[in-house]
Amino acid sequence: MSLHYPFPQHPSPGELNEVAPGIFWLRMPLPFQLDHINLWLLRDGAGWCIVDTGFPDDGVRELWSQIIERLDGPVTRLIVTHFHPDHLGLATWLMEKTGAPLWMTTGEFLTAHVVWNEVGGHGARFMVEQFRQHGLDAEHLAKFEKRGSGYRKAVPALPEHYQRVKAGDALSIDGRSWQVMIGHGHAPEHMALYCAEAGVLISGDMLLPRISTNISVFAATPEADALRWYLDSLDELAVAIPEKTLVLPSHGLPFIGVQPRVADLHAHHEERLHALENSCEQAPQSAAELLEVLFNRQLDTHQTMFAMGEAIAHLNYLEQAGRLSRSVGTDGVIRFSRLQHRPAAH
Template sequence: MSLHYPHAQPPAAGELTEVAPGVFWLRMPLPFQLDHINLWLLRDGDGWVIVDTGFPDDAVRETWSRIIDSLDGPVTRLIVTHFHPDHLGLATWLMEKTGAPLLMTSGEFLTAHVVWHEVAGHGARFMVDQFRQHGLDAEHLAKFEKRGSGYRKAVPALPDYYQRIKAGDVVTVDGKKWQIIIGHGHAPEHMALYCAELDVVISGDMLLPRISTNVSVFAATPDADALGWYLTSLDEMARLIPEKTLVLPSHGLPFYGVQPRVADLHAHHEERLRALENSCDEAPKSAAELLDVLFQRALDTHQTMFAMGEAIAHLNYLEQAGRMSRVTDTDGVIRFLRLQQ
């Protein structure tokens, strides 16, 4: 079964498209190579629920202001799937503008704060040390040191209060129940929302139709099997969500086909894992030395950050699956060698 896309085109900037009864799709720009994010408005009786916020720039604020002014009722709640800037970046501003409370998981709310304040193993200085251990060259490391915390620049302010959402919770919107599904690997406690009555799942970044979401290992958890967590989370979504369900992703077009997409993502990552194994067949190599294997294109500084995190995630997975061994050479760099079966 291939994916089916019920909408050939996204909404125009600032416009709403109803994709299911009471569920509206809007799209906002992003200042990256991935140049957009999908956001969602849910009818809630006489009011509205916003799911995810967009990136904090003036054009997005102006678009939100027009949309909110055009609504026929107040915004009653703001739900944020995870802590990344394109999802959380305007949360404080929207809360102040609408008076709506914020709903998040604790893992995402607290991670946002430690990343913003650069404590507990999060932040540029910890990342630079991590990437140095994994063989990144001095030129790239100097760029990361000079840039500092990109997160604080992309999230100008963070909320101090929130309503906690947990795995297995149900959020009722307009009398309809949305089941909370927690995913790991892309973010610590990423929230997806599934409504069986509407046959709709808001998947956030966990399940995208054409690209694989970034899966990274962070300095605070250097031995994490982030890729294993991500693949297990996908399998849980495939088990819980029927094939007839419309998937509303944060990037790309809404689609049908949870199970085939999950199968494609498993195959994609296994192909990358085998390529890494083959590259480490005769001599151990570091994550930095393997970037060209995983990403066969030029990478700017921003993309290198994600690429390093993803390379480490794949190598940790292979080590913990017993497919590679880890060695630390005399230069202090961590390298990986294929284990012969």
């Protein structure tokens, strides 16, 4: 079964497109290679619920101002799926503008504050040391040191209070129950929302139709098996979500086909894992040396940051699955080698 796209045309900036009764799709620009984010407006009785905020840019603020002006009722709450700037970046501004409370998971709310303040193993200086250990060259490291915290530049202010949302919670929005589903690997406690009555899953970045979301290992959790966590989260979605559910992703077009998309993502990552495994056959390799295996193109500084995190995630997966071994050279660089005899499967 291939994916089905019931809405092949995306809305223009500032336009609302109703994709299910009381559920509206809007699309905001992003200043990256990935040039857009999908946001969602849900009818909530006499008011409206916003899901995710967009990137803090004057143009996006103006679009939001126009949309809010046209709404026939107040914004009752603001739900943010995870802490990344294109999702949380305008939360403080929207809260001040509308008076609506913020709803998030604790993992995402606290991670935003830790990353913004560069403490607890998060921040440029920790990342530079992590990438140095994984073999990144001095030229790239100097660029990261000079660049500093991209998160603080991308999120001008953070909310100081929120309504906590937990796995298994059911949010009542416009009289319908939305089940909170938590995914891992892309962000610490990423929230997706599933409404059985509407047949809709707001998937955030956990399930995208054409690209695989970034899966990175961060300096604060250097041994994290983030790719395993992500794939396990996808499997949970594939079991829990009915086949005909309309998926509303943060990037790309709304689609139907959770199960085939999950299968495609498993195959995609397994292909990359095999390529890495084979590249470590003849001699130990660092994450930096393996970037060209995973990303067959030139990477700018911003892309190199994500690429290093993703390479480390795949190598951690292979090591913890018993497919590669890890060693530290006399230069202090972590390298990975293929195991000639894999442990027997249990």
